Structure formats: structure tokens, C-alpha cells
Amino acid sequence: MAPARPVVVSLLRNLLLFAGLPVGLIAAWQFASQRGTLPDYLLPSPFQVVAGLVEITRDGTLTTDLSASIFRSVTGFAIATAIAVPIGIAIGWFRSVRKSTYFTLLVLMPIPITAWISLAILWFGIGDKSAIFLVALGAAVPILVNTIHGVEWVDKLFIEAALTLGTGPRQILWRIVLPAAMPSILTGLRLGLRNSWAGLVVAEMIGARSGVGYLIWDSRLMMRSDLMIVGMLLVGILGSTSDQLMSLASKLMLRWSRTDSHDG
Amino acid sequence: MMGEPKIRARGVAKHYRANNLDVRALDPLDLEIYEGEFVCLLGPSGCGKSTLLRMVAGLVTPSAGTLHMDGRLITRPSPERGLVFQEYALFPWMTVLRNVMYGPSVRGLGRAKAEQLARDQIARVGLEGFENHFPSQLSGGMKQRVGIARVWANQPDVLLMDEPFGALDSITRNVLQRDLLGLWMQERRTILFVTHSVEEAIYLADRIVVMSARPGRITAIVPIDAPRPRNLLDQDSIALRAHLTGLVEAQVIATSGGRIAAKSAVGGYVE
Structure with missing residues (x-):
């Protein structure tokens, strides 16, 4: 055992460790801007970025863009989940479905979402639909892959136990395979959500007239590099908030897999 | 017979x-x-x-x-014909109670009846108070008690x-052997x-x-x-x-070409 340290000391130490880097970065950034080392047109100073944020908050652009992006993200993700989870279950469980979809998925899945943008605009035009389509596509691939894996690799022991306890062959999928595959499915949802932000930003840059992606794109054209930075930081905040929410949801759903077991 | x-x-x-x-x-x-x-x-x-x-x-x-x-x-x-596995094969997403209730409920006995059967069996294997624990919170010996209760609840x-x-240590193993024998003497399945x-x-x-x-x-x-x-x-x-060990070891020695014959003669029982 290390000698006990006052709580205050360890608290300060943690504060320094967590806050040190971001505070230092911002200070260095501000310093470089003030000295002129960093010209405004390349990277505006932190103060200018905050001023930009205040400006778009006042004129309502922020609310419009944020709500457009969140709506597209939530809708796209919900559609992806509703489609990719059942298909993943079917592919993972039925060997014939696995075989018949094998080559199609082999070719389609590696296509990055960015490569779909032209087709999305061709099909859905400029606006919400294109963005939702790309978000859904970005989320669907990791969800599909992880659902297939989870269902396909369910421990055979659970199935044997269930059969000898009187489970009918048709009940095995719902009663045993699905709950057993749930950790893998939830991992897929989390990875899919992360992936979907890339789809959203690209779609809004090219295929929309609102949203945080559009904010980033439009500010470049308007030479407003401060708003560009605001847009990027917003994407970061949206991404990490949604990731934390998803992680919380999986922890709640997977209470059983916590590992505080004891021996004796 | x-x-x-x-x-x-x-x-x-x-x-x-x-x-x-x-x-x-x-x-x-x-x-x-x-x-x-x-x-x-x-x-x-x-x-x-x-x-x-x-x-x-x-x-x-x-x-x-x-x-x-x-x-x-x-x-x-x-x-x-209920099966108890060496690896327990408990459903990790279900509590102890749910695991033991599983058989009776999947056979359609109804919730109340299934729960009654499960609680009885959990008490019989000495796990009262652990009904709401998940398998990951139990030791190996306790897990296998659940495994036994789960099968017994189906009255096979x-x-x-x-x-x-x-898979259990030798002390836990002896206790479980004794307890299994006790269960069997009560109900000779x-x-x-x-x-x-x-x-x-x-x-x-x-x-x-x-x-x-x-x-x-x-x-x-x-x-x-x-x-x-x-x-x-x-x-x-x-x-x-001595008699049974001889019988079992004769097989091991015969199939392994006598290589471990010397070892087993000293070590007694070969796994």
C-alpha cells in the first residue's frame, strides 16, 4: 500500500491531468494568434471563434443547423437499426441466407459512405432525404456486421442447454440466440452511430442547405474560418454526446455482464 | 435389477x-x-x-x-432428460431465479407455478438469497448449484x-458431491x-x-x-x-504406448 495522500492533492492532480492539455492548447493558440504567427485567414483566434458562436446563436442559425443535423442523425440511425438488425439476424442464423447474401455484401460493404453521395443526390435530391440515407448507410454496415457475428457465434452450449430444458427449435432464436447476441449487437449500434456522423457531415456539405456539415462547408465559401471551427467543434460535441448516451444505454441493457464476480 | x-x-x-x-x-x-x-x-x-x-x-x-x-x-x-454441463451453461443474461424458472416456463407451466418450482429448487441447493444475482456474480460451485437446480426444476x-x-477445486467438489447425494436421497431420480x-x-x-x-x-x-x-x-x-484405478489405467497405458506407465504407477490415478 502506498502512503495515504490527502484527497485534495489527488483531486488537483487529476484536474491537472485532464484539463492541462486542452487549456494549454487553447492558450498556445490564442498566443500564436495575438503574435501574428497564426494569420486569421488560416486559423482565427479562440476569441474570434467564440464571437462567431455567439453570432450564430443570436441570429438563430445555430438552432436551425443543430436541429436539422440531430433530426437527420436520429432518423437515419433509427432506420438503420430497424433494417440492419433483422437482416443481420437472418444472415447470422440461416445458413442459406448467409450464402445467398455473401457476394452482394462482399462487394457493397467496403464502399465508403462518401462514395454513395452522388447516388444519394441523384435519388433523393438536395435535402433531408439524402442526408438521412447516408446516415443510415453509414450506421447500417457496422450494425449488420456485428449482428451477423453475434448471432452466428452464439455459444452452442446455450442452445444445447435450452434444448434439453424443453425449448422448441423455433423458440431458440428469440429466447436464446437474440439475448446471447445482444452484447455484439449493441457494439454494432455504437460503432454504427460513430460511423454515421461521417455520413451526415458529407451529406450536408454537398447534399443539403442546412446542418452542421453545411455550416462547415458554407463558412469556407464565405471566408468565415471562425464559423468553420465552430462547425467542427459542434460535430465533435454531437459525436461524443451521442457516443456517451449509447454507452450508457448498453450498460443499462447489459447489467448482467458486469464482472464483479467473487470466488469462494 | x-x-x-x-x-x-x-x-x-x-x-x-x-x-x-x-x-x-x-x-x-x-x-x-x-x-x-x-x-x-x-x-x-x-x-x-x-x-x-x-x-x-x-x-x-x-x-x-x-x-x-x-x-x-x-x-x-x-x-x-435434463443435462447438467461441466461448463454450467447458465444463461448469463438471466438472474439465478430466471435461469431456474426457464425450464418450467418454456414448457408453459405458467409464471406463478414456474416461480414456485424455481424457488423450491433454489432453496434445496442452498442458494436462498441469491435469486436476483446474475451468474457472473457467483463462484463456480454456486454456478453449478444453479445448474443442478435448473435441471431439477423441470422434474426430469x-x-x-x-x-x-x-472444473471445481477439490474442496468445493467434495461439498457438491455430498450435497448432490443428499438431493438424490430425498428424490431418487x-x-x-x-x-x-x-x-x-x-x-x-x-x-x-x-x-x-x-x-x-x-x-x-x-x-x-x-x-x-x-x-x-x-x-x-x-x-x-485400487481395482478401478487398475482398470482405468490399463486403458490409458494401452492407448498411450506405455509411455506414461512408470509415471502412473507412482502417481496413482491418471487424469
């Missing part, structure tokens, strides 16, 4: 092809197990004893021969146990118990079926009449242990 056997194996065999080789996991064998009997299948690893148990469970189809229970052909798993005619205490431990077989069984490895077959059937609980250190037990 009298009357019709509970389980009858006639010419049951299992062979399969692996890497272009025919593997004879189990040569044709006959075996009868009677109602209320505690039978141990004893043999070294790879002797096909687990394969035989899984065929009785209905999880493995015999390549030849037939298995009957109460005169009816065994073709698939049934809750009449036959309990099949596949090295159920094989037929038990077919696979083990590679001579001591475990002597402590538990009415009859020990000794099996040999590759291809698996029955080399001896040894009845034990000594009253329970048995003392493994008394004269009869020690003599029986």
Missing part, C-alpha cells in the same frame, strides 16, 4: 470422418439403466463417455444402434451429468453421471460403468452395495479404488 430398464442402449455406436480418417468414437455397446439408479460412466478423456451421455440427451445421433427411454425411441432432446425422469464438478475420477464414482454410484478409450467401449461394470454416505478411506473403498 428387475423390470423394464429406464434407459436401454442397444448396439449404440458413433463414428465420424475427420481429416479423411474414420474416427471410431464409440464402438457398439449395450447398456441398461434402471429407474432410480445412480450410474457413473468412468473412463479417461476421449473414451466416448460424454458422447454416450449426449446421445442419451438426444443432442447427438448414434451412427448405429438405438436408445430407448421407457420403451420409447430417443430421437431428440427432451425436458424428461433422468438427470444426465457431464463431469459436472470437473435416475442419474447418469460422467466422470474421470475414480473416487467420485465410488462415492456416488450404485453401479460404475468403466469405459476404455479409442474406440470407446465398456470394459467392466462394477456394482457398489456399500451404504451411503461412503467413507473413501475404509478397507472396501481402498480395495475398490
Whole structure:
């Protein structure tokens, strides 16, 4: 055992460790801007970025863009989940479905979402639909892959136990395979959500007239590099908030897999 | 033994092809197990004893021969033949109560009845107070108590146990053997118990079926009449242990080309 340290000391130490880097970065950034080392047109100073944020908050652009992006993200993700989870279950469980979809998925899945943008605009035009389509596509691939894996690799022991306890062959999928595959499915949802932000930003840059992606794109054209930075930081905040929410949801759903077991 | 056997194996065999080789996991064998009997299948690893148990469970189809229970052909798993696994095979997403309720509820007994059966069995195996724990929060010994309760809650005619205490430390193992015997003395259900431990077989069984490895077959059937609980250190037990250890080791030595003969002669029982 290390000698006990006052709580205050360890608290300060943690504060320094967590806050040190971001505070230092911002200070260095501000310093470089003030000295002129960093010209405004390349990277505006932190103060200018905050001023930009205040400006778009006042004129309502922020609310419009944020709500457009969140709506597209939530809708796209919900559609992806509703489609990719059942298909993943079917592919993972039925060997014939696995075989018949094998080559199609082999070719389609590696296509990055960015490569779909032209087709999305061709099909859905400029606006919400294109963005939702790309978000859904970005989320669907990791969800599909992880659902297939989870269902396909369910421990055979659970199935044997269930059969000898009187489970009918048709009940095995719902009663045993699905709950057993749930950790893998939830991992897929989390990875899919992360992936979907890339789809959203690209779609809004090219295929929309609102949203945080559009904010980033439009500010470049308007030479407003401060708003560009605001847009990027917003994407970061949206991404990490949604990731934390998803992680919380999986922890709640997977209470059983916590590992505080004891021996004796 | 009298009357019709509970389980009858006639010419049951299992062979399969692996890497272009025919593997004879189990040569044709006959075996009868009677109602209320505690039978141990004893043999070294790879002797096909687990394969035989899984065929009785209905999880493995015999390549030849037939298995009957109460005169009816065994073709698939049934809750009449409950299986306890060495790896416990508890459903990790269910609490202890839910695990034990699983069998009765999946058979449609209704929630209240299933819960009543489950609570009774949980109490019988000494796990009162752990109903709402998840398997990941239990020790190995407790997990297997749940495994036993879960199968017993289905009130099976036959309990099949596949090295159920094989993954436990020796102290826990002894306690669970004693408790299993206690449960069985209260309710004499037929038990077919696979083990590679001579001591475990002597402590538990009415009859020990000794099996040999590759291809698996029955080399001896040894009845034990000594009253329970048995003392493994008394004269009869020690003599029986020597006899059975000899039988089991002869198989191991024969199949391993005598390489471990010297070791096993000193070390006693070979795993």
C-alpha cells in the first residue's frame, strides 16, 4: 500500500491531468494568434471563434443547423437499426441466407459512405432525404456486421442447454440466440452511430442547405474560418454526446455482464 | 435389477470422418439403466463417455444402434432428460431465479407455478438469497448449484451429468458431491453421471460403468452395495479404488504406448 495522500492533492492532480492539455492548447493558440504567427485567414483566434458562436446563436442559425443535423442523425440511425438488425439476424442464423447474401455484401460493404453521395443526390435530391440515407448507410454496415457475428457465434452450449430444458427449435432464436447476441449487437449500434456522423457531415456539405456539415462547408465559401471551427467543434460535441448516451444505454441493457464476480 | 430398464442402449455406436480418417468414437455397446439408479460412466478423456451421455440427451445421433427411454425411441432432446454441463451453461443474461424458472416456463407451466418450482429448487441447493444475482456474480460451485437446480426444476425422469464438478477445486467438489447425494436421497431420480475420477464414482454410484478409450467401449461394470454416505478411506473403498484405478489405467497405458506407465504407477490415478 502506498502512503495515504490527502484527497485534495489527488483531486488537483487529476484536474491537472485532464484539463492541462486542452487549456494549454487553447492558450498556445490564442498566443500564436495575438503574435501574428497564426494569420486569421488560416486559423482565427479562440476569441474570434467564440464571437462567431455567439453570432450564430443570436441570429438563430445555430438552432436551425443543430436541429436539422440531430433530426437527420436520429432518423437515419433509427432506420438503420430497424433494417440492419433483422437482416443481420437472418444472415447470422440461416445458413442459406448467409450464402445467398455473401457476394452482394462482399462487394457493397467496403464502399465508403462518401462514395454513395452522388447516388444519394441523384435519388433523393438536395435535402433531408439524402442526408438521412447516408446516415443510415453509414450506421447500417457496422450494425449488420456485428449482428451477423453475434448471432452466428452464439455459444452452442446455450442452445444445447435450452434444448434439453424443453425449448422448441423455433423458440431458440428469440429466447436464446437474440439475448446471447445482444452484447455484439449493441457494439454494432455504437460503432454504427460513430460511423454515421461521417455520413451526415458529407451529406450536408454537398447534399443539403442546412446542418452542421453545411455550416462547415458554407463558412469556407464565405471566408468565415471562425464559423468553420465552430462547425467542427459542434460535430465533435454531437459525436461524443451521442457516443456517451449509447454507452450508457448498453450498460443499462447489459447489467448482467458486469464482472464483479467473487470466488469462494 | 428387475423390470423394464429406464434407459436401454442397444448396439449404440458413433463414428465420424475427420481429416479423411474414420474416427471410431464409440464402438457398439449395450447398456441398461434402471429407474432410480445412480450410474457413473468412468473412463479417461476421449473414451466416448460424454458422447454416450449426449446421445442419451438426444443432442447427438448414434451412427448405429438405438436408445430407448421407457420403451420409447430417443430421437431428440427432451425436458424428461435434463443435462447438467461441466461448463454450467447458465444463461448469463438471466438472474439465478430466471435461469431456474426457464425450464418450467418454456414448457408453459405458467409464471406463478414456474416461480414456485424455481424457488423450491433454489432453496434445496442452498442458494436462498441469491435469486436476483446474475451468474457472473457467483463462484463456480454456486454456478453449478444453479445448474443442478435448473435441471431439477423441470422434474426430469433422468438427470444426465457431464463431469459436472470437473472444473471445481477439490474442496468445493467434495461439498457438491455430498450435497448432490443428499438431493438424490430425498428424490431418487435416475442419474447418469460422467466422470474421470475414480473416487467420485465410488462415492456416488450404485453401479460404475468403466469405459476404455479409442474406440470407446465398456470394459467392466462394477456394482457398489456399500451404504451411503461412503467413507473413501475404509478397507472396501481402498480395495475398490485400487481395482478401478487398475482398470482405468490399463486403458490409458494401452492407448498411450506405455509411455506414461512408470509415471502412473507412482502417481496413482491418471487424469
